[in-house]
Amino acid sequence: MICRFFVLAIIILVFRTVHLSPFPGFHWFQQRGSHWVPTSTASNLQLGVRRDKFLEVPQIIWGLNNQKIALARAILTARFLNRTLLMPSLSASLFYKEIDLLEPISFDKLFHFEKFNYLCNRFVRLGRYSDLSNQTEPFELQKGSGRKWTKERDLSQLKQCREYSIDRFEVIRIAGKHPFLWHDHWPVKNYAKIFECLVLVDEIENEAMKVISRIREIGTKARSKVDVAEEFNSDGSVDQPVPYIAVHMRIEKDWMIHCKKLEQKSNINQICSNKEEIMERVAHITGLQQPVVVYLAVADSLLEDNSILSGWKDGLLPYEKKRLRVWEIYKKYPYLIQSAIDYEVCSRADVFVGNSFSTFSSIIVLSRTQKLIGLGITSACGVGVRFASYAYNILGESRGPKMWMTDMSAPSLQSISYGTSNVSCYSNWKAR
Numbered sequence: 274m275i276c277r278f279f280v281l282a283i284i285i286l287v288f289r290t291v292h293l294s295p296f297p298g299f300h301w302f303q304q305r306g307s308h309w310v311p312t313s314t315a316s317n318l319q320l321g322v323r324r325d326k327f328l329e330v331p332q333i334i335w336g337l338n339n340q341k342i343a344l345a346r347a348i349l350t351a352r353f354l355n356r357t358l359l360m361p362s363l364s365a366s367l368f369y370k371e372i373d374l375l376e377p378i379s380f381d382k383l384f385h386f387e388k389f390n391y392l393c394n395r396f397v398r399l400g401r402y403s404d405l406s407n408q409t410e411p412f413e414l415q416k417g418s419g420r421k422w423t424k425e426r427d428l429s430q431l432k433q434c435r436e437y438s439i440d441r442f443e444v445i446r447i448a449g450k451h452p453f454l455w456h457d458h459w460p461v462k463n464y465a466k467i468f469e470c471l472v473l474v475d476e477i478e479n480e481a482m483k484v485i486s487r488i489r490e491i492g493t494k495a496r497s498k499v500d501v502a503e504e505f506n507s508d509g510s511v512d513q514p515v516p517y518i519a520v521h522m523r524i525e526k527d528w529m530i531h532c533k534k535l536e537q538k539s540n541i542n543q544i545c546s547n548k549e550e551i552m553e554r555v556a557h558i559t560g561l562q563q564p565v566v567v568y569l570a571v572a573d574s575l576l577e578d579n580s581i582l583s584g585w586k587d588g589l590l591p592y593e594k595k596r597l598r599v600w601e602i603y604k605k606y607p608y609l610i611q612s613a614i615d616y617e618v619c620s621r622a623d624v625f626v627g628n629s630f631s632t633f634s635s636i637i638v639l640s641r642t643q644k645l646i647g648l649g650i651t652s653a654c655g656v657g658v659r660f661a662s663y664a665y666n667i668l669g670e671s672r673g674p675k676m677w678m679t680d681m682s683a684p685s686l687q688s689i690s691y692g693t694s695n696v697s698c699y700s701n702w703k704a705r
């Protein structure tokens with residue numbers, strides 16, 4: 274009897290916990306895409322941010338990950354003001370000098386709008402322009418700029434907006450600088466939560482899956498030629514898909530110019546790595562079972578020469594989009610979407626190697642760090658850890674690249690948005 278009572282009590286407890294989970298999307302997140310049903314429960318209406326007050330921000334621009342950071346900063350600002358963020362416009366192209374070439378693209382062409390609100394429910398909220406009642410003109414808020422516009426002044430301006438005289442407006446429209454350039458007031462873990470809610474729309478997610486299966490297919494063939502000891506099931510299948518490495522080779526000419534300037538300005542000589550250095554360091558990663566496919570995430574059109582496929586150590590099989598025969602998939606899309614597909618391929622790789630001064634690499638490592646935390650792995654310093662990440666621009670152990678995890682307890686996104694040479698494999702577990 275006592276036993277039964279306890280079992281019952283535990284079942285009730287578990288049931289309650291599942292229902293009262295503070296972040297309901299989390300359990301579901303593991304199996305995203307497969308069977309998702311939008312739910313909007315009336316009981317949630319009072320929680321989270323207000324649905325009748327809005328924030329509007331300027332068009333979001335620059336690279337994919339600069340855009341993601343800008344979006345997160347805008348929506349965290351909206352949360353601070355207890356407002357819904359009006360779905361901002363992203364930019365499909367990378368031209369940032371000529372405004373007319375920015376090619377605005379709606380947020381929901383790339384990311385799933387409903388899933389975003391579902392996953393980030395009670396934390397932040399995105400709204401549509403059709404939600405507006407248009408009763409009053411928006412309040413126009415000019416962001417300050419220049420050296421005198423300090424972080425403190427910026428925050429006090431935001432605080433003023435929470436007072437009735439401004440708060441009574443249905444819409445606060447921020448004018449001036451775009452959100453990537455705003456002062457950063459939010460900790461890394463808040464950004465991480467927003468990034469988790471950014472799920473690609475099905476069409477683009479499927480394209481990324483096609484690329485990944487092509488990579489694994491090639492890996493499987495390569496392994497079947499040599500005698501790699503796989504653990505076969507009784508029916509001859511294998512449990513784990515064939516692993517692959519993704520390397521974000523940041524060697525495009527626009528980057529080379531930028532990083533040389535950055536090295537001079539910051540007096541750090543570990544920012545630019547040429548392709549020989551990248552190949553050499555990747556070759557010294559320990560614990561890799563070979564042969565293994567190395568997917569090179571590069572912007573082919575911006576490359577100076579095509580020699581990135583030669584010079585790799587035996588056992589590392591380099592593939593970029595053309596050799597992989599997936600260029601057909603990418604070429605249908607503008608820059609932003611190409612980059613989003615690459616992001617997904619790198620984010621899901623078994624091993625990722627990037628540059629710690631690239632936001633593209635940094636945000637991939639952030640997502641992988643979160644994945645490791647989710648798997649309960651408390652230190653990625655061991656050899657052969659799944660989802661290991663490395664920074665090739667920094668020398669690590671035994672001539673390899675440096676192990677890299679995101680410091681989830683950092684008070685701002687500074688090191689992620691502007692790069693850092695201070696990377697390590699430690700992570701602060703109290704952050705969660």
Ligand SMILES: Nc1nc2c(ncn2[C@@H]2O[C@H](COP(=O)(O)OP(=O)(O)O)[C@@H](O)[C@H]2O)c(=O)[nH]1
Nearest residue numbers: 336337338339525570572611612615631632633
């Ligand atoms: N990985 C990858 N990068 C791309 C692609 N197309 C353009 N890029 C690069 O991505 C860069 C912009 O990305 P961004 O998010 O700003 O990252 P970061 O410049 O590396 O910090 C551009 O400068 C391009 O060189 C692509 O298809 N894949």
Ligand SMILES: *[C@@H]1O[C@H](CO)[C@@H](O)[C@H](O)[C@H]1NC(C)=O
Nearest residue numbers: 319320321322323352355396
């Ligand atoms: C926003 O305002 C609502 C209603 O006034 C309140 O219940 C909620 O807790 C506030 N949310 C935040 C994030 O401050």
Ligand SMILES: *[C@@H]1O[C@H](CO)[C@@H](O)[C@H](O)[C@H]1NC(C)=O
Nearest residue numbers: 401402403404405406407408
């Ligand atoms: C308010 O204005 C927006 C944009 O101009 C429009 O899309 C929306 O339908 C309007 N809402 C109402 C209730 O008229």
Ligand SMILES: *[C@@H]1O[C@H](CO)[C@@H](O)[C@H](O)[C@H]1NC(C)=O
Nearest residue numbers: 679680682683695696697699
């Ligand atoms: C390097 O990063 C760690 C973890 O974020 C931090 O504790 C340390 O102070 C940083 N060191 C330097 C020199 O910035």
